[in-house]
Amino acid sequence: MNCKFDEVIQHYFEDTEYTLRAVPFGLTNSTKVLEINGQRFVVRIYNRHIKTIEGIELESQVTALLAGAHTSFQVPNFLNTREGEKYVVLRDGSLAAITTFLEGKLPQLSDLERAKKFGSLVGEFSSEISVFPMEKNVYRGTSFTKMYEIHPLANRQSIRAFFASIPFEISEELFTFYQTMITDMENSNLDLEVLPQQFVHHDLLIYNLLAQLDEITGVLDFDFIGMDAAFMEVVISFNHMIQESGGSLEMMEAFLQGYSVKRKHSALEISYLPLLTQIYFIAVLHFYIGQYYAGATIEYNFAYMLNQFERNMNWLEKHDSKVKQLLHKYLV
Template structure:
């Protein structure tokens, strides 16, 4: 995706020097690690075919809720733009957001202790989410079970290649 990161970053920081680093994942969005003043953040340009304003606002609300819940785990927090927004709408309709960067790696469920610890974390997340004040007409999003409809370039070969790259 061609984009001008200077323009995007100017919505969050004025005259910032930054570096961008690619991430080894992401099928549907353009995601980069950005470093500004020795602080790392995630910048994500969402695929406009599957991410809507309603979906991004729900994501922001959920992460803010989980952060305030003082859980045993961390969640990325949306940075506010200079105008106080949680995201930017680009000229082409793409949505962009910056979040805090969480150091870590994918869990390796290589033994029973790690699996149990991961299960406890999933249980805590489920419990916390049961307390989220969901509205009756809440946004339900675009389902990923229709893999070949998430993007014009998501065909059988590209999806298979993506999943094979991250197979255990």
């Protein structure tokens, strides 16, 4: 594998000594940290099933926009190759790129103040990226609402085949829950087209953030950037907060307090919280199914997300009245 990384580096730097080291992230792509000329960079060889040239170009354009804005956070910048490109096409057809390295560590969500800071970061990100142009000729990525297009190997037929013969054990209860959720979603009479649209990160979880001195300073992993309902961004991070806080209403309120300083939404958008939650989890599960057909081991991640899906939907139903109250109090 290092031979492929060496091939990438040759497109960016003249012959010189360098070292490569492994990273504790990069489940979707092959990623290493490059140390060269006293500097550090991130080298990424993209998953051939889910990254296209249009996708890399969109990612580089979005990160360039954010890097040029006066935000409280940094994003990785794409380096130019020696030929002036933002990416490399390797001999085997894989796509690769080198970006800047950002310092920091995983943020903690251990108290109300940190939950509020997380909410503020999500609100700021959503607000800043909302100005990205939406011309018809701009590649828009994949909306999570297109859950049968989230991965090229996960269409209706392959997903049906997966559930007809699941390659690992899941309970009958969880299987039935998934079937109920996707049926409810597909039979929903709510019109997603009426919701405001913008580019969405789709993965603003603490695992894709960096912190320094107890402040969130970096946003990573733009693999799933795409046009979607603007409210989807906060729905995803809100569900992440449910999981990380153990369902603490106090932590959820702190998150919304922070978010509301940077971003607001309409009562119509808020009414779509349950449906967008269903869409989010189903899209992620379908992505994992696509990864399974691509040869990846998905059992742990698939089971984790399916269990979280059930817990979160139960939590939202149990606290429906309070959640609606908080959302209208802070976001409208």
